[in-house]
Amino acid sequence: MTALEVQKFEEIQEPNVRQRLEVNDQEIKNYLNEKMEYILNHRAVEHPLLNYYRKNKFTKEQEKKFYLECWYYFQYEPFYITSMAVNTRDYNILREVVLNVVDEVGGKVTHETLFREQINELGVSNEEIDNYKCLPTTTAINEGAMKLYGEPPIEKALGALYADETMSAVLATQLNDGLQNQGYDKNVRKHWLMHLNVEIGHSNNAFNAIAPYVIHPQGRELFEAGINKYLELLEAYWDGVDSIVRGEKVATN
Numbered sequence: 717m718t719a720l721e722v723q724k725f726e727e728i729q730e731p732n733v734r735q736r737l738e739v740n741d742q743e744i745k746n747y748l749n750e751k752m753e754y755i756l757n758h759r760a761v762e763h764p765l766l767n768y769y770r771k772n773k774f775t776k777e778q779e780k781k782f783y784l785e786c787w788y789y790f791q792y793e794p795f796y797i798t799s800m801a802v803n804t805r806d807y808n809i810l811r812e813v814v815l816n817v818v819d820e821v822g823g824k825v826t827h828e829t830l831f832r833e834q835i836n837e838l839g840v841s842n843e844e845i846d847n848y849k850c851l852p853t854t855t856a857i858n859e860g861a862m863k864l865y866g867e868p869p870i871e872k873a874l875g876a877l878y879a880d881e882t883m884s885a886v887l888a889t890q891l892n893d894g895l896q897n898q899g900y901d902k903n904v905r906k907h908w909l910m911h912l913n914v915e916i917g918h919s920n921n922a923f924n925a926i927a928p929y930v931i932h933p934q935g936r937e938l939f940e941a942g943i944n945k946y947l948e949l950l951e952a953y954w955d956g957v958d959s960i961v962r963g964e965k966v967a968t969n
């Protein structure tokens with residue numbers, strides 16, 4: 717069983733969390749749910765390192781490397797997502813992109829600041845964050861996302877977004893569990909606690925934006941290419957992180 721079920725995305729009723737728009741065609745709904753199942757069950761999402769972290773404590777050194785790599789993975793993500801808007805003239809897509817990015821930067825403090833504060837709480841200074849040299853696989857997913865979101869076709873970008881945001885909803889549960897298991901209180905975990913629902917809303921942004929484009933096989937092909945490219949980068953990213961956190965041997969498990 718995966719950490720999250722498709723049903724959670726379909727039924728989210730929280731205020732301020734984006735819900736799925738009604739799709740009248742059951743076949744399209746089934747298709748998008750099938751793709752979500754595929755993402756939720758992919759090794760890149762249910763990665764051995766993440767499942768290990770949910771139940772096993774990291775040393776301070778493991779924890780530091782793990783979160784510093786995460787920092788460089790997510791860095792500038794809202795800018796990349798915003799760049800999707802340039803490759804469409806569809807107001808429906810523009811709305812979903814804007815709603816997504818407003819979550820990231822529209823509050824009293826940005827999510828970037830909240831994440832930096834969490835890393836600081838773990839005992840990692842801003843200087844350590846800024847001077848850290850991340851793995852090539854981390855640079856690859858960061859730059860890969862920039863390319864996937866910034867370049868046409870929009871269907872491929874939305875495939876990447878669907879994979880990215882659906883994964884993020886799972887990641888929020890995994891990292892919250894890991895931090896809780898490590899003994900950190902709600903204040904340290906607040907960034908992930910808040911993201912449990914926010915990321916479901918972001919996955920729903922991608923669902924709403926892509927639905928009209930997967931009526932035809934051509935749209936599905938591009939959408940799936942975006943999903944697969946993102947998951948490929950993600951799997952390599954976690955294998956890389958695993959190799960420096962738990963050591964080379966376990967990375968292939």
Ligand SMILES: [Fe+2]
Binds near residue numbers: 820827
């Ligand atoms: Fe966020």
Ligand SMILES: [Fe+2]
Binds near residue numbers: 914
């Ligand atoms: Fe998100």
